[in-house]
Amino acid sequence: MAFYMFDVDGVLTDENARPDHDAVKLVEDVAKDGHILSFITGRSREWLSENLFPLFNKELDWSSLYCVAEHGAIKGRGTDISTWKLDDNFVVADDVKASLYDVSKQPEFNDLIEWDHTKESMGTVEAVHGEPGDREHLQNTRKALKEYASNIEAISEESGNKTVVSTYGVDVIHPDLSKKIGAEWIIQEISDEEINEVFVFGDSSGDMIMAVTAREKKLQDITFHWVGEGSAPEEDRIKSVSSSASFSSGTKELLEKHTRS
Structure with missing residues (x-):
């Protein structure tokens, strides 16, 4: 089983911050294959609910989707944002x-x-x-x-x-808030699962912290998928793969290799 961590802005959206329906469909294909999916984003839960989740296939069970909003201040599972928890320590x-x-x-x-x-x-x-x-x-x-x-x-x-x-x-x-908090929470939640591979998708150097956190938690075979502009960040024991395009176009290019039959 593989574990996926997706940033949202610049990864599942185009350069004008519009969610890319085709990129979301590829994420759905990953879900259908039974892998663990998560979003770790700086976006608010309201934005996700109004802009991203409406693109999801309603016939799929999204209750196991791990969601981290506002860099880790808000955490929850599934697409019902009313069940997610805001950590007042980070307000x-x-x-x-x-x-x-x-x-x-x-x-x-x-x-x-x-x-x-x-x-x-x-x-x-x-x-x-x-x-x-x-x-x-x-x-x-x-x-x-x-x-x-x-x-x-x-x-x-x-x-x-x-x-x-x-x-x-x-x-x-808050000075202690970062996507590391969200990644740590998700990895703790899935600690009983047998994870063979970790795939992280990001468009900024700060997104690499998700992959680094997976490494710190002793997960193996970690790949950081870079869809940002410029050169991909590098880390020891983390493979970096770059797309030829930026934003959601780059994500589709790389994610199609995961879903291709």
């Missing part, structure tokens, strides 16, 4: 969120970034996505995200939090 204070929100509303960020009101534990802004193929707008949003991250660094540090910049957004989160 950023409301006054800090308010200060971050005020920065996001500065005029230079108009039509480029927006506040994510669905996040429960962190303060997040997301890129305002343009039309598919609008490379100029895409570059402008990426620049705005970097500028926003620079502008709020003092707020983040002085409140004892940390700033995480991703493909589509900027999160201010």
Whole structure:
């Protein structure tokens, strides 16, 4: 039996953060083969419920799907997000969120970034996505995200939090929060299963922590599938495989090799 850990943003979505129906279908094929599936993402549970889960085949049993939202602050199984648990220890204070929100509303960020009101534990802004193929707008949003991250660094540090910049957004989160927490929780939950292989899909260097955590927990035969831009991160005793395309196109390219009859 294989164990799969998927990031969501940039892995199951395209460059405009739209979930890719064909990529989801390949994930379904993995599920049908009886492997253990998990999502470990910075996205909120509300976003997953409204944008990703509606693409799932309702005839399949998703009760065993492991889900970690907001980098590990929220954990649960299945697609009923009301059953997932928020760890209050990882919630950023409301006054800090308010200060971050005020920065996001500065005029230079108009039509480029927006506040994510669905996040429960962190303060997040997301890129305002343009039309598919609008490379100029895409570059402008990426620049705005970097500028926003620079502008709020003092707020983040002085409140004892940390700033995480991703493909589509900027999160201010508890300093101890990372996808390592989510990976550790899932691996503990499946400790009685016989895992022969581990496959991790990610598009940022921070996603490698999922594979590293599997290595630390003594799982074997670990492969990190890189669908990000640039060179894949490298780690001892973890095989890295890169796609020729980025985002969900890269995921489909690599995942088709897992589901091909």
